[in-house]
Amino acid sequence: LQAPASFLLTCDLPNEAVLLTEKTTVTLKNIEISVELFFVLLEKTRVTVGENFSITEHNDNEDCIREHGMMGETPLWLERRWAVSSLTLENIERMAPNSIGCVLERFDLSDTGLINILPKLRIHGDCEIEVFCLSADEKEHVAEVLAQETPFCVGRVKEMWLTDYAASVITKMSLKDCEIELLCLYAPRKEHVSAVLAQEKPFCVGRVKKMWLRDYAASVITKMSLKDCEIERLDLYAPRKEHVAEVLAQEKPFCVGRVKEMWLTDYAVGFITKMSLKDCEIEHLSLDATRREHVAAVLKQKKNFCVGRVKKMKLTGYAANVITKMTIHEDNTMENFVLAGNEDQFSRILKKGDKSIDLGRIRTGGLHVPERIKRKLRYTLVDGEGKEVLEEEEPSQRGNLLE
Structure with missing residues (x-):
């Protein structure tokens, strides 16, 4: 068989076999195909995407090629965890933004150049993605995404996990009107988020219920536009001093919006001194430091910092000493x-x-x-109506919290 130079894929396939090779340009337009067929074409041929093209979930019992709009809106699981050919990357690079229609249910790409297909997807606005995961141990895996000037939409996402170089992709997403239940960024190396930390303009993450930032990604909190946001739970974890060095060195405080629960662990405890919390109301504040050096920078500073109004506060380990540098709002109970x-x-x-x-x-x-700590504290006990009451020893206070 001789491979044709070009081939228009339609529902009406020719009766005879057709050989498609890396030299064949396959045009995809006015058609819907399964995601498995799409990836085969990306790997083996030169792909050109035209108008009205979509991909959908693969089903062994159904045709993998149909007219555009015939497959309905079957949610798609798009998952890949391996390297792709240079031909695949060339095909993706040639595609126009928002040229591949799809309805996503789960998106999970790890350590693959396929991540660069993200801006090319035209994700249905009404779809809700259960889990959105990106992991990139090489910068090239996300290079084209980060080069985009126009942000791309990912629809509504329940859980978003961005790891390594993929953590920087958050700056290229259009999330202003989105609501994310859980956002997790993990960057064990500084270069994973150096581009984010270098930018001056903050980026919007929409409405996030729970946010978990680890290692160098913890510093990304300073680049988010959170002034009008309300976060149910914010977790910042930084086990190494380098993870927080840049943030602790800056003089200008940063805003975290309205946070119901805030959990700062190890060196991330130091972030509390750089947050603008004077007029904030926090339902639960938890600081935990397992080593003395985790809070050394906080204890070294001469000026106290304000945490605004806090309903519940728990200071664990060496973080307990931070109370000596803390000022609580005068109207707080x-x-x-x-x-x-x-x-x-x-x-x-x-x-x-x-x-x-x-x-x-x-x-x-x-x-x-x-008890040994209690006498160092100055406080007023009040009842449920805010009236001062005489202190009485209660069973819960007789125990010794010294472990």
Whole structure:
């Protein structure tokens, strides 16, 4: 068989066999094909995408080629975890943005140049993606995406996980009107997010219920436009000093919007001093530091920082000492205040004078601290109506939280 120079793929296939090779230009327009057939064509031929082209879920019991609009809106699982040929990458590069229609249910591309197909997808606006995962251990895997000037839409996403170089892809998405239940960024190397941290203009992540940023990705929080956002839970985790160095060095505070629960772990505890929280109301603030150096930068600073209004606060390990540098809003009433750790981790507090650390008002039954620490604190117990009450020893306070 001799391969033709060009081939228009239609529903009416020729009766005789046709040989398609890497020298054959296959045109896809006014047609819908299964995702499996699409990837075969990308790998083996020169693909040109025209108007009215879509991909859909592959089904062994159905035709993989149909007229455009005939397959309906079958949700698609687009998943690949291996390298692709140079021909595939050339095909993707030639495609126009938003030229491949699809309805996505799950999107998972790991360590593959196929990630660069993202801006080429025309994702149906009404679809809801259960899980959206990108992982790129090489910069080339996301190079074309990051070179895009026009942001692309990914529709509504429940969970979004971006790892390594793929963490930077968040800046190229159009998420202004989106609502994401869980956003996770993980960048173990600085170069994974260096492009994000270098940009001056903040980017929008839409409405995010839960956000988890790890390692160098924790610093990306400073580049997000969160002023009008309301986050149910924000987790920042930075196990190494380098992960937070740039943020701690900056003088200008950054805004995290309205956060219901904030969890800062290890070196990320230092971020609390750089946040603009004076007029914020946090339902639950948790700081946890397993090593002394995790909070060294916080304890070294001369000026106290304000955490605004906090309903519940838990300081664990060496993070307990941060209370000596903290100012709580004067109108605040805490429902619950917990210090947990061992005596060595409370060393900074124990050196303070009695009643020298002001906690403000605390609801009766809400103070959970070791007895040796208790005398260092200055606070007023109030009832449910905010009226001052005499302190009484309660069973929950008799125990020793020193572990």
